[in-house]
Amino acid sequence: MAKAEKKWLPRWFYQLASPRWCYQICGKLLPGFSLVTLVLLLGGTLWALLFAPADYQQGNSFRIIYLHVPSAILAQSCYMLMAVAGAIGLIWKMKVADMVAKSCAPIGASLAVLALLTGAIWGKPTWGSWWVWDARLTSMLILFFLYLGVMALNSAIESESTAAQSTAVLALVGLVNIPIIKYSVEWWNTLHQPATFKLTEKPAMPAEMWMPLLVMVIGFYTFFAVALMLRLRNEILRRERRSGWVKELLLVK
Amino acid sequence: MDNLPTNQSINRDVGVAALFIAALRRDLMLSLRRKSELVNPLIFFLMVITLFPLGVSPEPGFLAQLAPGVLWVSALLATLLSMDSLFRSDFDDGSLEQLLLSPQPLFIVVLAKIAAHWMMTGLALTLVAPLIGVMLFLPSEGMPGLMLSLLLGTPTLSLVGAIGAALTVGLRKGGVLISLLVLPLYIPVLIFGTGAVQAAVTGLPIGGYLALLGALLALGITLAPLAVAAALRISVSG
Amino acid sequence: MSEVLLRVEKLFCERDDRVLFDGLSFSVDSGEIVQIEGANGSGKTTLLRILSGLSRNYEGDIFWREEPVEQARDRYCRELLYFGHQPGVKALLSAEENLRWYCALSPSLDPSRIRAALAEVGLSGFEDVPCHTLSAGQHRRVSLARLYLSDAPLWILDEPFTAIDKRGVAAKEALIGRHIARGGSVILTTHQDLQGSGAVRRINLDKQMEPNG
Numbered sequence: 234m235a236k237a238e239k240k241w242l243p244r245w246f247y248q249l250a251s252p253r254w255c256y257q258i259c260g261k262l263l264p265g266f267s268l269v270t271l272v273l274l275l276g277g278t279l280w281a282l283l284f285a286p287a288d289y290q291q292g293n294s295f296r297i298i299y300l301h302v303p304s305a306i307l308a309q310s311c312y313m314l315m316a317v318a319g320a321i322g323l324i325w326k327m328k329v330a331d332m333v334a335k336s337c338a339p340i341g342a343s344l345a346v347l348a349l350l351t352g353a354i355w356g357k358p359t360w361g362s363w364w365v366w367d368a369r370l371t372s373m374l375i376l377f378f379l380y381l382g383v384m385a386l387n388s389a390i391e392s393e394s395t396a397a398q399s400t401a402v403l404a405l406v407g408l409v410n411i412p413i414i415k416y417s418v419e420w421w422n423t424l425h426q427p428a429t430f431k432l433t434e435k436p437a438m439p440a441e442m443w444m445p446l447l448v449m450v451i452g453f454y455t456f457f458a459v460a461l462m463l464r465l466r467n468e469i470l471r472r473e474r475r476s477g478w479v480k481e482l483l484l485v486k
Numbered sequence: 487m488d489n490l491p492t493n494q495s496i497n498r499d500v501g502v503a504a505l506f507i508a509a510l511r512r513d514l515m516l517s518l519r520r521k522s523e524l525v526n527p528l529i530f531f532l533m534v535i536t537l538f539p540l541g542v543s544p545e546p547g548f549l550a551q552l553a554p555g556v557l558w559v560s561a562l563l564a565t566l567l568s569m570d571s572l573f574r575s576d577f578d579d580g581s582l583e584q585l586l587l588s589p590q591p592l593f594i595v596v597l598a599k600i601a602a603h604w605m606m607t608g609l610a611l612t613l614v615a616p617l618i619g620v621m622l623f624l625p626s627e628g629m630p631g632l633m634l635s636l637l638l639g640t641p642t643l644s645l646v647g648a649i650g651a652a653l654t655v656g657l658r659k660g661g662v663l664i665s666l667l668v669l670p671l672y673i674p675v676l677i678f679g680t681g682a683v684q685a686a687v688t689g690l691p692i693g694g695y696l697a698l699l700g701a702l703l704a705l706g707i708t709l710a711p712l713a714v715a716a717a718l719r720i721s722v723s724g
Numbered sequence: 725m726s727e728v729l730l731r732v733e734k735l736f737c738e739r740d741d742r743v744l745f746d747g748l749s750f751s752v753d754s755g756e757i758v759q760i761e762g763a764n765g766s767g768k769t770t771l772l773r774i775l776s777g778l779s780r781n782y783e784g785d786i787f788w789r790e791e792p793v794e795q796a797r798d799r800y801c802r803e804l805l806y807f808g809h810q811p812g813v814k815a816l817l818s819a820e821e822n823l824r825w826y827c828a829l830s831p832s833l834d835p836s837r838i839r840a841a842l843a844e845v846g847l848s849g850f851e852d853v854p855c856h857t858l859s860a861g862q863h864r865r866v867s868l869a870r871l872y873l874s875d876a877p878l879w880i881l882d883e884p885f886t887a888i889d890k891r892g893v894a895a896k897e898a899l900i901g902r903h904i905a906r907g908g909s910v911i912l913t914t915h916q917d918l919q920g921s922g923a924v925r926r927i928n929l930d931k932q933m934e935p936n937g
Contacts, residue, residue: 410674
């Protein structure tokens, strides 16, 4: 279909469409990404826990933001990636994009859970209770619900391609809704700290505090890339199990 | 082939309006012939409301404080309950296939079906809401806010719910799944809806809330039928 | 002067990890009947749903009047009549109301011919009765009345003769014959042998799959 369209997109875009090529390129990228992830996360954690100064109000308990903030950021980015991948799968009928979208959902949901848990643990010393209906925690909870909806729909539909397409539509609807939900929830409850970390603004924290945070955020991104590639490779093998190259691959090993 | 007329000359605009009315009439006629399904959401609305004084407290001051939220949450659940049937019978008897193969714009038919659904649920809920407001001791100053916010908010609920209904229409047990998919998306409407009622009760201006609800509705009318149409094609294709 | 209406190239479809057809190519000319054959579960209905555009889970190309069907979707929908497994008849509406809705969906049809069409399928006197009071065969006949209203060149009919009595079948075959004579074409599945409708081309999905194992 639509052969005329095929010219204006770069070649790698179509190569990505081949599950086999995608499987191999992921395999090549994995060791490098794993190493970078390990270094960043380990270095960032040590820096954050040992060298960053304590907060003058919250003392050492603030250090959980080095886990909370990256996981919250990643949970949101992951949803965006899922929706965009889903849209690509819908429009160009690209199988690999469907698989990326499917692999994103559980990772994003786990990150949302991590953000919620660390938020709750942070809440105990800060607010004095495990759960506070704070705007950002509530938004994260709703994001988690959105992930659950996507995963529930995906598992309820038997046909793989129908499941992928339906999930993509739902993810896109969710993507349109996320800003609205975020705005409405923030508006509903404005009693909380301002967002910790914004790329567009000069952070209010001193550099010794936010530098390790930046390292952790980048580390989480690379960790996400590793997790995604691992899941994607499994998904590719599972879906392409009847194709020649997968059989060959499995026989050789 | 010459005696098989092609049909390029139809006036598109007249066709679209006529199609919308035809689809609306058909769906309203179907609901009116199935009266039990028509009143079910209303009965559910009433029953859920009754649970709150029984489960929490019948004390008037307390109920009055709870009323905006309780009314809105119940309206939301009642709408959700009726959502599954929106495309289900059309899917089961094959009408949906005919609809998807029609040269007419699917957007318009979907919009008409949602409009018919809203008239049978959201509009009906809006009309009985003051009665229930009285039962929950909602101060009379809150009534205009309640009616107006429901009037502007419930169509959005129907529009968003239709996306869930379209995505799950091909599944045997779509009912619970719809709730999972749609409830998180209902939250903004709930927040602004209850906000409007609470503002009205305390005598604050409600124009801002209504404008936000109106904006959500406008967004819903333009985007939701597109998503519904895409979802229906996918569900029927599967 | 026959004209190629529908052309299918290298159609591939799998369902539940089973390849239904692979490399299926054929074309349908005007004035031609194509009968899709195959055992139960061989993918007859799936093929018809793909050809009609309902199902998009396939690989390969479909052309309508030598234009890719995705691009000619709008014109294709105008020129297609699809009769599926479910008759698409609302039980709560009367036969006439059902067909009136069908006419609203296909703007080129003339609603004033509805009663005549219902008479043709032997339902005169039942026009205003809600369809849930009709029998299964009558139910299908309400839907078959669409064939009498239709001006579409291509008919795709999935088991059109199920639950129809002998006389009805003969009438339907005559109708198909007239449609063919007018230059229309028909793709159908049926377990019955078509009689007296002229040349029928058969496509057997079982045989099609044999060389591929």
